[in-house]
Each structure stands twice: as structure tokens, then as C-alpha cells.
Amino acid sequence: MFTRSELVKELKGLKRGRGVLSDDIDRLVGPALRHVCGTGPVVPTELLREQVSRVLRREAAHLPNDQRYAVLAALALMPNMPPDEQRFLGRRMKWMLQHHRTGYSERTAARSCDAGLIRIADRLLPENDPGRNNRFTGGAWHTVRLISSVRLDRDPPELHERRLIAADKDGLDKITTSFTVPQNTAEAAAPDVRIRIGDTGDFTVMKQATPGHYQADIPLPHPLDRGETWEYDATFVPSPDAKLLPHYYLSPLRPCGEFLLEVRFRPDRTPRKVWRLDGVPTSAAPKAGSDDDLLPPDPSGRVETRFEHLAIGLSYGVRWSHA
Numbered sequence: 001m002f003t004r005s006e007l008v009k010e011l012k013g014l015k016r017g018r019g020v021l022s023d024d025i026d027r028l029v030g031p032a033l034r035h036v037c038g039t040g041p042v043v044p045t046e047l048l049r050e051q052v053s054r055v056l057r058r059e060a061a062h063l064p065n066d067q068r069y070a071v072l073a074a075l076a077l078m079p080n081m082p083p084d085e086q087r088f089l090g091r092r093m094k095w096m097l098q099h100h101r102t103g104y105s106e107r108t109a110a111r112s113c114d115a116g117l118i119r120i121a122d123r124l125l126p127e128n129d130p131g132r133n134n135r136f137t138g139g140a141w142h143t144v145r146l147i148s149s150v151r152l153d154r155d156p157p158e159l160h161e162r163r164l165i166a167a168d169k170d171g172l173d174k175i176t177t178s179f180t181v182p183q184n185t186a187e188a189a190a191p192d193v194r195i196r197i198g199d200t201g202d203f204t205v206m207k208q209a210t211p212g213h214y215q216a217d218i219p220l221p222h223p224l225d226r227g228e229t230w231e232y233d234a235t236f237v238p239s240p241d242a243k244l245l246p247h248y249y250l251s252p253l254r255p256c257g258e259f260l261l262e263v264r265f266r267p268d269r270t271p272r273k274v275w276r277l278d279g280v281p282t283s284a285a286p287k288a289g290s291d292d293d294l295l296p297p298d299p300s301g302r303v304e305t306r307f308e309h310l311a312i313g314l315s316y317g318v319r320w321s322h323a
Contacts, residue, residue, distance in 0.1 A: 002032035004121050011117040015089055019076030020053050036124035038226070053077060058227065059120045062257045064309050066109075067116030069100050074113045123168070123255065140169035142255040144229060150248045150263040153301065157244065159236040167224035178253070179206060179214045179236045181243065191242035196235045203237065246271070249317025251282045256310040263318055265301035271320035276305050279314040289319060 010030040014020065022028055026045055029052055034041065037055045039048055060071045072078040073096035076086050085095040093109050104112065123142070142165065149160040165175060179193050193214040194203035206214035220230055238244070250259055265271060274297060275289025295318060297303050307316045 007032040007121040015074045066112045070113035071116040145258040147260045153264045153266045161234045164231045166229045170225045172224045192239040247319035249315040251315045259307040262304040270301040274320040282315045285315040
């Protein structure tokens with residue numbers, strides 16, 4: 001099995017000369033990079049170039065803008081770059097800085113590139129993640145896009161999710177989804193949370209992994225190979241005795257590229273203030289937010305917001321107050 005440092009070293013080596021356009025790409029692409037790109041030790045040069053380029057473009061799409069531009073330019077993968085500017089690493093980076101107005105120096109852009117390559121290595125080697133078998137964070141998949149609709153205008157409230165996932169290994173045949181309800185320790189029994197996959201079928205009760213944290217296994221219609229995607233809809237309904245606090249946020253346990261959130265309040269119970277929470281520590285989320293973060297509901301009592309490249313361990317969403 002290849003290590004993270006071996007893969008990072010090969011990715012950095014690919015920046016030399018003309019990047020993925022180099023005539024000697026067979027020499028630049030080492031065994032670790034061939035492994036994660038799904039190519040064998042002996043493969044035609046142009047097929048190798050095509051496969052490596054496809055995988056690195058795909059992974060770069062999950063990076064923040066500054067890292068994505070720097071990585072694509074360094075590897076000669078940036079679209080619309082004139083051929084004369086692609087010959088040398090320095091010229092590629094200068095062209096990127098001039099045309100994307102990042103405001104960064106070349107030294108800062110180089111650091112952004114290396115940070116992006118490290119993140120790509122971590123994504124391409126999920127088996128090296130020490131938490132991959134953890135019952136909360138484990139699973140060789142990540143979220144490409146999540147669209148959540150919190151329906152507080154219904155009784156009982158509902159959460160609707162549409163999630164696009166991608167496999168991080170071959171043969172992925174199920175995923176585990178989770179839902180958290182703050183636990184009221186005064187209750188004799190924990191509330192139930194029910195889940196339904198798709199628009200038809202019955203609701204089933206989710207298992208409680210720990211107090212307030214619920215999980216359900218979702219079998220896939222067929223095993224996915226690394227990089228394959230699958231989209232599904234899910235509806236979550238907590239029981240009437242569940243204690244719902246005035247916030248909703250996502251604290252990702254695995255990588256998430258994009259999160260779109262809608263919250264619909266009852267027209268007669270629209271909060272006075274709603275704050276947007278953009279990557280705050282989970283412990284601080286119930287009281288986070290300033291006037292700069294206010295997100296006024298529309299006349300129907302609806303708010304919506306969007307987040308990109310969510311960091312594991314931080315929280316993204318909204319909180320509200322009727323006071």
C-alpha cells in the first residue's frame with residue numbers, strides 16, 4: 001500500500017516541465033499515482049495522460065478556488081491557457097495570477113498549490129484515513145452535493161435531503177446516513193427518528209448510535225467503483241416528543257463539496273432574526289452569529305443559503321431567535 005508522502009511526492013514531481021503535457025509523462029507518473037488513477041504499470045502514453053488528467057481535474061474540483069487554480073495551472077490542466085504559456089511552471093503560474101485576479105504573490109500561489117496537492121492525495125488514498133472504520137466517520141465515500149430542506153411549517157417538522165455521493169473505493173455497496181436530535185436528559189425515553197428513502201415506501205425507525213445521534217444503513221442499487229456517483233432522496237421525521245432547538249446545521253463527518261440549505265418557517269411563527277453559520281466550531285454554533293451574518297426570511301417565511309468545500313469538524317447552517 002502506498003503512503004500519503006509517496007503520492008504527494010509524485011504529484012509535486014508532475015509540476016515539472018510541461019506538467020501533464022510532458023513528453024516523458026511515463027517517467028513522471030510513478031507507481032502511487034498510477035495506482036490511484038487506476039492505470040497499470042504498462043499503458044500507452046496518451047491513455048496514461050488522459051486518465052491522470054481526468055482524475056486530477058475531478059479531484060481539483062473539490063478544492064477551494066485559490067488551491068484549485070494553483071493546482072490546475074501548475075499541472076498544465078487549466079483550460080484556455082495559450083500553448084506558449086504552458087511550457088514552463090513559472091509561466092503557467094504567472095498566467096494564472098494575471099487572469100484570475102487572486103491578488104496572491106507567486107510564492108503564495110506555490111504554497112496554495114502544494115496544499116491543494118496534499119488535499120488531493122488525502123482524497124485519493126481514503127484507505128490511509130485512520131478514521132475510515134469509525135462507526136461515525138467511516139465509509140469510503142464522500143458527498144459531492146447536499147440539498148437540504150427543513151420544513152418547520154409542517155407538523156411534525158420534516159427534513160428532506162437530496163444527496164449526491166461519490167465512492168472512494170471500488171465495490172462500495174452501502175452507505176450510512178445520520179441525523180442528530182439534541183437529547184433532553186429529563187426524558188424517560190429518547191425520541192424516535194424515522195427515515196424514508198425516495199418518495200414512496202414506508203418510514204423505518206433509525207437506530208440510535210449514541211443519545212441523540214441516529215444512523216441508518218442505505219444499500220446501493222449496485223456496487224459503485226471509485227469515482228462513481230449515486231444520488232438519492234431521504235426524508236427524516238422526528239417523533240413529536242423530540243426536543244428541537246432553534247438551529248439547523250451540518251457538521252460533516254466526511255468531505256462535502258457543496259451544501260444548499262432551505263428552511264421554511266410557519267408564516268405565523270417567523271423568527272425575528274436568522275443568522276447564517278459559515279464554518280463555526282460546533283460547540284459555539286448555538287450562540288454564533290453577528291449582525292453581519294443576518295439572513296432575513298422572505299415574506300413566506302423562507303430562508304436559503306449555500307456553502308462550498310465544507311471543512312470536517314466545523315458547522316454550517318442557520319440558527320434563529322423569536323425573542
